[in-house]
Amino acid sequence: MSPEPFPNLDRVIHEKARLAIVSALSATPSLTFTDLRNLLGMTDGNLTSHLRILQEAGLVALTKSAGEARPQTTCALTESGRTAFTHYLGHLEQIVSQFRKSSSAP
């Protein structure tokens, strides 16, 4: 019904836990599920549900390694995930520069 404020701010990335996941993955080609979970201090269930949302949005690719005693899931940003994160950072930058001037100094 209502036009969304900040339409450019990708809602999938903006959520705090997903922002942490995408930020972590942006700095590396890929991370295992376990490394990502330990890095962010998230529970398995919480990380799984956020990764699913990112995967459905096409931002993250999950790969299951087969043929090992303990199969691992590897998480990586897709090309479109990297692009979306770059755009997201650009929009944050705009917000900062737009409102820095008008907000009072600390």
Added chain:
Amino acid sequence: MSPEPFPNLDRVIHEKARLAIVSALSATPSLTFTDLRNLLGMTDGNLTSHLRILQEAGLVALTKSAGEARPQTTCALTESGRTAFTHYLGHLEQIVSQFRKSSSAP
């Protein structure tokens, strides 16, 4: 249970609709509820519920004008709301500068 990623990123402000409200109020001493609603294109119910959360967090003050035919609610950032928004912008800036380098160019 899990330590929160981006602990400095104020969860109350970070939510997209509330970020829009706080941004709008940061640029002005105060706005009427009606002006704020029209500016952001939000519904009455949506704006009311987000303002309540901001008010409970001490970030926004709501003042009802009495003695008029049609009483108006005026919305303003509190001092602590302005400070919190300034800090929030600082944290966004850190995220941008931290991850700009590691993310690929658009």
